[in-house]
Amino acid sequence: QVQLVESGGGLVQAGGSLRLSCAVSGSIFNINAMGWFRQAPGKQRELVATITSGGSRNYAGSVKGRFTISRDNAKNTVTLQMNSLKPEDTAVYYCWVPRAGANDYWGQGTQVTVSS
Secondary structure, three states: OOEEEEEOOEEEEOOOOEEEEEEEEOOOOOOOOEEEEEEOOOOOOEEEEEEOOOOOEEEOOOOOOOEEEEEEOOOOEEEEEEOOOOHHHOEEEEEEEOOOOOOOEEOOOEEEEEEO
C-alpha cells in the first residue's frame, strides 16, 4: 500500500514563507513525476508545480518565481518551498504522484492559510 504524507502547512502572514514536505512510502519504485496541487474553497483543484526524476520542473504561472519544488529520489520525498506568500495562495495543498493506467496517488492534504 502506498502512502503520501504531507507536512508543513500552517498560518502565515502575507510576504512570509512556508515549506511543505511529502514523504512517499510503500510498494512504489522508480517514481517519475511528483508534484503539488492546491484547492481553494469553492474552486477547482489546480496544479502548482511538478518535478521529474531527472529534475525538470514546471510551475503554474501564479507561483513562478515565488515557489520552488525539489525532491530527493533516494528518499522518495518532494518539497515545496513557498516564499512571498499571498492571501490568494490560501488553499489545501496536496502531494501528487501520477500513475499511467491507474488512479493517481494523493496525499491527505495540508492547509496553508495566508493572512493579509
